[in-house]
Amino acid sequence: MGKKTAVFFMILALLAPVPLAAAQQPAGKVWRIGILTSAWVPWHSQTNGFREGLSQLGYVEGRNVVFEALAAKGDSAVLPALAEELIRKKPDLLFCGAAPEALACQRATRTIPIVFTQTGDPVKLGLVESLARPGGNITGIGSLRGMLTAKRLELFKEIAPSLKRVLVTYDPREHEEKEAVEFARRAAARLGLTLIERPIADPLEIEPGLAELRKGGEEGILIVQANPNLNIPGRSLEVATSNAIPTMYPSSFWTQYGALASYGADQYEQGKQAARLAHKVLTGTLPQDIPVELPRDIKFVVNLKTAKRIGLTVPPEVLFRADRVIR
Structure with missing residues (x-):
């Protein structure tokens, strides 16, 4: 095998996708993920996309991940209580569907990692310090709703x-x-x-x-x-x-x-995009080091x-x- 060919295959090996089992997953670990949404039902387009995104990354519900999803049914006044309820279950990560949910979770905990989506400008909302360096225990996906x-x-x-x-x-x-x-x-x-x-x-x-x-x-x-x-x-x-x-x-x-x-x-695709950020957190990256993203699928x-x-x-x-x- 020539030197150039060997280098070529070495590069391919480095670029090859790493199986989830090898991606810093503790053996036998069952992740607990809390989901908070303002919707009328806990499972809808966005949260289903999040669940499917994690499934594609190797998280099998009932085997190595369990979800606890709570819905405010359109009443943001109950979000703080729901956030506290989720935190009492000691989740490894919280997923929030929009700004009101993210703010409720952020006020309730400064230690449990939070991934948000569809929040508008998270800097103006006070969720993160900057898009590039969110700081704290939170990161996620902003929204282009206003600009679009x-x-x-x-x-x-x-x-x-x-x-x-x-x-x-x-x-x-x-x-x-x-x-x-x-x-x-x-x-x-x-x-x-x-x-x-x-x-x-x-x-x-x-x-x-x-x-x-x-x-x-x-x-x-x-x-x-x-x-x-x-x-x-x-x-x-x-x-x-x-x-x-x-x-x-x-x-x-x-x-x-x-x-x-x-x-x-697309809310479903946004949920899947958020799942990739959640995966980064669950495999060891601190939320404060994960830049806030913008929606990819308009x-x-x-x-x-x-x-x-x-x-x-x-x-x-x-x-x-x-x-x-x-x-």
Whole structure:
């Protein structure tokens, strides 16, 4: 074997994937992972993606990993108590679905490693010291929800060329939602759209805001909501469905339930991405040394069934660009 050939095979050997069993896994160790989500059920697109991601890395549920998943069912007021409940079970790691969950866990423990996802800007939220060096016991995946709002509105206009006015509701207490509205405001001016902004900070304000939509005849709804306490996405979809109003969402979760379109990070893939960070932690890397990542999988989804139901013809070139078309 020549010298160059030998070097070539040595490089291949170094690049070859390392089996999980050899990746610093203690023999016989059963990992305990606590999961905290604001969703109505503990297992949904994001948490299922996290579980599947760990499975692909060799973590077999019931054999070398057990999960304890708790759901706040849309009530962020119970998150601190749920976080404490998880900590009492002495998990090796906590996985948090979004900013409210991550903040609750961070306040509850400074020692148990935390991996978060979908948090907006974690530096502004005070979750981490910097993206490159998170510090403390926490790391995870940020969110591009706000920054993607302009592109989301552009696609909305392309899907529905006759769009003139767009209603956007948001929680004025949520930094990410206010930031998203600012992006939408600038994009609307550039696209010749009238953006109708409705701040909603209380569940009791949702119905009047949506009733105004029905009366005013706005031609589209742009969703930027992140606060689980305000079920704006769900209620907006109900109103849009009954009134044949096109909608644009930041998550493909809603397109499967009848939203016209979505553009944003795929929650399932985001969960899998977070699983890779969790694996790093479980195999010995400190969270403070793992840089915060951004979502890798941004998808544009169009629900053609909804388009047909509301009498909208989506331009063929838009369908061609979609990552997924629900027919």
